[in-house]
Amino acid sequence: MAQDGPASMNLPKVAVDWEDTPKAAYSVFESRTAQNCAAYLLPALQSLKDANPRVALLDVGAGHGSISATLARLIPEGHVTAVDINPDVIPRAKVIAESYGATNISFQAGDIHKLPFEDNTFDVVHCHQVLAHGKDQVGALREMLRVTKPGGLVASREGDMDSEIWWPQTPGMQKAHDYARMLITAHGGGGCSSSGRQLLSWALEAGPKRSQITPSYSVWHFTEKEDKERWGGGMLNVALAGHVRERAVKAGVKEEDLDEMREAWKEWIERDDATLIMVQGEVLIRK
Amino acid sequence: MAQDGPASMNLPKVAVDWEDTPKAAYSVFESRTAQNCAAYLLPALQSLKDANPRVALLDVGAGHGSISATLARLIPEGHVTAVDINPDVIPRAKVIAESYGATNISFQAGDIHKLPFEDNTFDVVHCHQVLAHGKDQVGALREMLRVTKPGGLVASREGDMDSEIWWPQTPGMQKAHDYARMLITAHGGGGCSSSGRQLLSWALEAGPKRSQITPSYSVWHFTEKEDKERWGGGMLNVALAGHVRERAVKAGVKEEDLDEMREAWKEWIERDDATLIMVQGEVLIRK
Numbered sequence: 001m002a003q004d005g006p007a008s009m010n011l012p013k014v015a016v017d018w019e020d021t022p023k024a025a026y027s028v029f030e031s032r033t034a035q036n037c038a039a040y041l042l043p044a045l046q047s048l049k050d051a052n053p054r055v056a057l058l059d060v061g062a063g064h065g066s067i068s069a070t071l072a073r074l075i076p077e078g079h080v081t082a083v084d085i086n087p088d089v090i091p092r093a094k095v096i097a098e099s100y101g102a103t104n105i106s107f108q109a110g111d112i113h114k115l116p117f118e119d120n121t122f123d124v125v126h127c128h129q130v131l132a133h134g135k136d137q138v139g140a141l142r143e144m145l146r147v148t149k150p151g152g153l154v155a156s157r158e159g160d161m162d163s164e165i166w167w168p169q170t171p172g173m174q175k176a177h178d179y180a181r182m183l184i185t186a187h188g189g190g191g192c193s194s195s196g197r198q199l200l201s202w203a204l205e206a207g208p209k210r211s212q213i214t215p216s217y218s219v220w221h222f223t224e225k226e227d228k229e230r231w232g233g234g235m236l237n238v239a240l241a242g243h244v245r246e247r248a249v250k251a252g253v254k255e256e257d258l259d260e261m262r263e264a265w266k267e268w269i270e271r272d273d274a275t276l277i278m279v280q281g282e283v284l285i286r287k
Numbered sequence: 288m289a290q291d292g293p294a295s296m297n298l299p300k301v302a303v304d305w306e307d308t309p310k311a312a313y314s315v316f317e318s319r320t321a322q323n324c325a326a327y328l329l330p331a332l333q334s335l336k337d338a339n340p341r342v343a344l345l346d347v348g349a350g351h352g353s354i355s356a357t358l359a360r361l362i363p364e365g366h367v368t369a370v371d372i373n374p375d376v377i378p379r380a381k382v383i384a385e386s387y388g389a390t391n392i393s394f395q396a397g398d399i400h401k402l403p404f405e406d407n408t409f410d411v412v413h414c415h416q417v418l419a420h421g422k423d424q425v426g427a428l429r430e431m432l433r434v435t436k437p438g439g440l441v442a443s444r445e446g447d448m449d450s451e452i453w454w455p456q457t458p459g460m461q462k463a464h465d466y467a468r469m470l471i472t473a474h475g476g477g478g479c480s481s482s483g484r485q486l487l488s489w490a491l492e493a494g495p496k497r498s499q500i501t502p503s504y505s506v507w508h509f510t511e512k513e514d515k516e517r518w519g520g521g522m523l524n525v526a527l528a529g530h531v532r533e534r535a536v537k538a539g540v541k542e543e544d545l546d547e548m549r550e551a552w553k554e555w556i557e558r559d560d561a562t563l564i565m566v567q568g569e570v571l572i573r574k
Contacts, residue, residue, distance in 0.1 A: 163452045165566060167484040197454040200510070201560035210559040217564050221504045223487070272497040273488035277504050277566055279452060 028234040029063055030096060034070035037128050040216045040282040041155040045074060048123055048153070053077035058122040060112050060144060061085070061130030065093035065105075071126070072102035081122070083110030112140045117147045124148075126155045131202070132195035133184070141206035145287055154285040156203075159220065160196025161185075163279035168271065172264025175257055179248070180239055196281030203283045214284040223275040231276065232269040236262060315521040316350055317383060321357035324415050327503045327569040328442040332361060335410055335440070340364035345409040347399050347431060348372070348417030352380035352392075358413070359389035368409070370397030399427045404434045411435075413442045418489070419482035420471070428493035432574055441572040443490075446507065447483025448472075450566035455558065459551025462544055466535070467526055483568030490570045501571040510562040518563065519556040523549060 034042065048055050055078035059068040062082035072080040080102070082093060087109040097105050110116050112130060125144040131137040144154045161181050166173050185191040192198065200215045222231040238244060240262050249255060268274045321329065336342050342365030346355040349369035359367040367389070369380060374396040384392050397403050399417060412431040418424040431441045448468050453460055472478040479485065487502045509518040525531060527549050536542060555561045 160452060163450060163564070163566070165447060165450045165481070165484045167481075167488060169481075169484075194452070194454075194456075197452045197562060197564060200562060201454060204560050215510050215562065217506045217508045217510075217562075219504045219506055219566060223502050223504075273491050275484060275487060275502065275504075277450070277484060279450075279506060279564055279566065 027230050030066045031230060032066050032128070034067055034074060037067050037157060038071065038126065038155065040157065040218065041124070041126065041153070041284065042074070044153055044155075044284055045071075045124060049075055049078070052123075054079075055124060056122045057081070057124040057126065058083065058115075058117070058144075058147065060110070060115070060125065060127040061133075062093065062107075063089055064096050065089075065107070066096050066100075067126075067128055068093070068105060069097040069100040069102040072097070072105040073100060076104065078104065078123075080105040082107050083115070085109065085111050113143055115143055115147050119146050120149045121147045122149060123152045124155060125152070128157050129159050131156060131199070132158045132161070132192050134191070137192065137195070137198075137202045138205045141202055141285075145206060145208070145285065148287045150287055152287050154287065155283070156199060156285075157280055157282045158195035158199050160279045160281060161193035163194075163196060164276065165278075166268070166276040167274060168268070170264050170267070172260045173268060176235065176261040176264055179253065179257075179261060180235065183239060183244070183248075196279045199281035199283050203285055206285075208285050208287075212286045214286075216282045216284075218280050218282065219277050220280055221275060221277040225269075228269045228274060228276075232265045235265050240265070314517050317353045318517060319353050319415065321354055321361060324354055324444060325358065325413065325442065327444065327505065328411070328413065328440075328571065329361070331440055331442075331571055332358075332411060336362055336365070339410075342366075342411060343409045344368070344411040344413065345370065345402075345404070345431075345434065347397070347402070347412065347414040349380065349394075350376055351383050352376075352394070353383050353387075354413075354415055355380070355392060356384040356387040356389040359384070359392040360387055363391065365391065365410075367392040369394050370402070372396065372398050400430055402430055402434050406433055407436045408434045409436060410439045411442060412439070415444050416446050418443060418486070419445045419448070419479050421478070424479065424482070424485075424489045425492045428489055428572075432493060432495070432572065435574045437574055439574050441574065442570070443486060443572075444567055444569045445482035445486050447566045447568060448480035450481075450483060451563065452565075453555070453563040454561060455555070457551050457554065459547045460555060463522065463548040463551055466540065466544075466548060467522065470526060470531070470535075483566045486568035486570050490572055493572075495572050495574075499573045501573075503569045503571075505567050505569065506564050507567055508562060508564040512556075515556045515561060515563075519552045522552050527552070 055075040057071055057075060057078060057080045059080055059082045062068045062084050065082045068080050068082035082105060090107045093107055125148045131140055148154055161184055164177055181193055185193050203213050204210060222228050240258055245258060342362040344358055344365060344367045346367055346369045349355045349371050352369045355367050355369035369392060377394045380394055412435045418427055435441055448471055451464055468480055472480050490500050491497060509515050527545055532545060
């Protein structure tokens with residue numbers, strides 16, 4: 001995923017393997033770093049570190065932890081606690097952390113709505129593309145604020161699925177967008193497809209004054225060949241293959257539509273003029 | 288207009304004056320600078336300047352020239368030629384240039400489709416939110432390339448009107464978006480509301496190979512109070528007032544809808560949780 005400012009140059013290159021579902025899927029998630037996904041947080045993190053290098057950072061919904069690990073590298077005298085509701089991700093997250101040479105990091109299971117920590121524990125509590133997937137985003141932000149020290153920061157970045165735009169605008173790509181949106185908003189019984197634009201309103205509802213919140217917006221885009229292979233590969237090999245495809249067909253999605261989406265993604269990956277862009281909303285909240 | 292990276296801190300503050308149409312309208316356009324609208328160009332411009340400080344830069348469709356003037360300040364040993372199809376803008380552009388202390392700048396009338404310059408004249412040929420308003424964007428880019436020296440750069444940034452998202456999502460704001468889109472795409476018999484996502488395809492059609500083009504994307508957003516006053520003020524005082532409103536009513540837009548849009552913009556300006564975001568497409572083309 002390319003990013004304004006920090007570019008995608010350092011991402012691992014993964015060619016599309018039409019048969020290898022998990023590798024292509026993980027490639028999208030594991031290419032995320034502090035630099036390409038939390039750029040809005042980095043100047044404030046640097047200031048905290050300048051004041052006290054032993055920054056305690058909690059990364060919530062960390063998944064495979066590539067953002068957690070790259071954050072850990074930025075605070076070598078500090079510590080990152082990476083939690084995810086699914087403890088099955090921890091072994092892979094440990095491998096990723098090792099690949100980045102991050103040793104000041106620990107992993108545990110934890111629910112964003114009931115974080116297993118005392119009040120006022122962390123200097124920074126961060127989540128990336130987590131709130132959009134659940135319900136009660138305001139409650140989640142309140143819980144993140146609870147475990148943040150006074151004077152510390154809550155940082156959240158959320159995609160805005162409905163802001164997604166792409167080129168070329170083929171009928172198959174429109175179907176593919178509608179299908180992906182359906183999968184995301186249906187997942188887990190919650191989900192929000194306009195989280196980027198709503199994030200500031202959730203932050204205000206969680207309690208802080210407007211003056212405590214710094215909102216910003218950036219884009220995710222997939223335009224260079226390797227980025228398109230990564231994103232389109234995830235769509236082809238996960239969203240449109242295996243058990244997800246089977247579930248979709250059972251739920252009534254037509255096989256011919258799924259095939260049209262596959263062809264549209266393949267064309268999109270190959271075309272020189274193709275791109276896909278999505279707005280990301282960001283808030284930094286000073287407790 | 289706030290921007291990723293360069294923030295809006297240096298923009299002049301203009302309170303909304305509901306009666307003062309032109310000031311509020313100009314405020315939006317004149318708050319544009321090289322820093323907040325051409326950040327994608329600045330590293331490459333610096334490299335050109337390092338190689339030869341006497342950079343010759345052409346700014347096409349420069350309007351009141353606030354971007355031209357701030358570009359001129361970045362190349363003090365170079366020169367900016369600012370052209371616009373409408374020579375009536377030149378006196379105001381001269382005032383703006385003077386306010387920035389830019390003396391290495393000249394102004395003249397010029398049509399992007401028939402630029403009054405020899406082949407291979409400029410090191411950099413730039414336009415900002417110009418292609419979207421016309422027809423034959425490919426021809427315009429070819430003409431910009433014609434007057435660019437071999438090894439020089441064409442730089443273009445175009446808004447993507449259809450990517451516009453906002454909060455709160457009131458019915459009045461949806462009507463206001465549809466109305467503004469209608470005004471822009473109707474203007475001058477041309478116009479394109481998806482220019483941001485299409486820009487790379489136009490650049491390729493104009494002749495360069497993909498390897499000569501560096502595409503990027505960023506956002507325009509209006510979230511802080513002064514930015515909302517500037518943007519919403521332009522909508523209230525220009526798009527929804529005076530002769531534009533009269534023309535709209537004659538064209539069949541209902542008075543009650545226009546009034547609903549006014550109320551929606553006023554609410555949007557006042558609300559702490561309000562934002563409006565639009566994707567901008569960017570290309571740097573190496574000739």
